[in-house]
Amino acid sequence: MNYGPGAYTEGSVELPQYGFLVRSPTLWAFHATRFGGLTYSPAAMFVIESLDGRPIANSAKVRIYHAFGDAKVSIAGKTFEIAREAEVDVRGR
8 A cells, every 4th residue: 555645666566646556366456557567547446356266377267357547457468458347367368
């Protein structure tokens, strides 16, 4: 969570003020201006969940929820365009 007055950058992720990043093997969630090699202006928010219990980058069934911002999200080097919510196979693209 970025409570600072401006953007916070760590590695390839940039969070706006009040932006956040949650990352575990089977759940990612973020409100960011940069994530997965994509830059968002204004910030975007996504929740990405593995539905088969495998790590997200190796999952055959991933639910992606897009809350706001640009509809593109990059997972394991693959870019998806998600209008609101979708299930995708991250391995099979």
